[in-house]
Amino acid sequence: MARQLLLNTLTAAFGDLVEGLTEENLKVGVWSGEILLKNLRLNQKAIKKLNLPVNVLHGYIGSFRVSIPWARLTSESVSVEIENVVLIAQPADPMKWNPEDLRRSNLAAKRALLEKATETAQAWNVARRNSLAGGNEGDKGGGGKEKTGYFAKLATRIADNLFVFLKNVHVRFEDSVSDPSGALSVGVIIQDFQIQSTTNTW
Template sequence: MLEGAVARILNQLLGKYVVDLDTENLNVGIFSGRVQLTDLKLKPEALYELNLPIEVIAGTIGKVSIQIPWTTIWESTTNVTIEDVFILANPVINGNIFDEEKDKRLKRALKRKALYDLDSESHFIGGPSSFSEHLISNILNNLQLNISNVHIRYEDIVSCRYPLSCGLCIGNITAETTNR
């Protein structure tokens, strides 16, 4: 039961950014407390929710590792490690050519964000209503996130007079709760 709830949440959280997320792999890994996914491909609409005029042309995540301490879930932190992120982004071009598939992806991303915002508001109003929601809330409140080796490359050959490309490399980003 617990594993299924977490698998559903992981699929919801990662599935909107990653192409062909393997739910079977999630279920097997979650049962042991460890989940490891490798060589994930980012969806073109992965950055749409940021409301930036860019889209992912190519993107990969080398490895996502999640360690869930089932035996001490209420006291311990859940560790999420994301390694080797590469993103190649281009500007979204609003020319005369209409790309129906791109328009559908953008609309889906905006709808997902609106639903997520509504869902977040309902949790603040009523709090978690079931054991699985309480469990997920506890995991998210005690989360330690480590992201390492990030490379973002932006290329623009359309909106500038001269072709432009720039990159951003980030060695390590860590986020963790401060109330423990």
């Protein structure tokens, strides 16, 4: 059950963004406490859902590593290390875009991000409510109810303590559309950054 909760959390957080990231290939190393996947592709369909006036030419992840502290899962973070990310994009055909299209695209992108944030918040709130309800029922007796409360609390703990570390991210924008006679290329390299859940005290 604990393994399934962890798999659900990982696929919910990253499954839409990375091709081939499913429960099947994650479960291989989950009990060992170490999952390592290499040479993954970013899901272009997920990026296109943002409706930005760009075309993603190539998206690549060198390694995707998950470390699971099974012996201390209720007190320590599940860490996800994503390394050697390359994203190459170019502007969409300007003949297919106009100011009104861009305005609608920006609104759609903001709406998509808001919906995703809302869905995530709702899912975590449900998990917390189930955790409280399960814990209260478990106090009244019944081993099954106690287990339900424990696993609900564990699911909330995994989601709240998920730690994401990105290293060596290269974003490159190539523009040969605006001026075919003089292509422009701009790149940004991010050495590392971290994403971590916060609490009401930090």
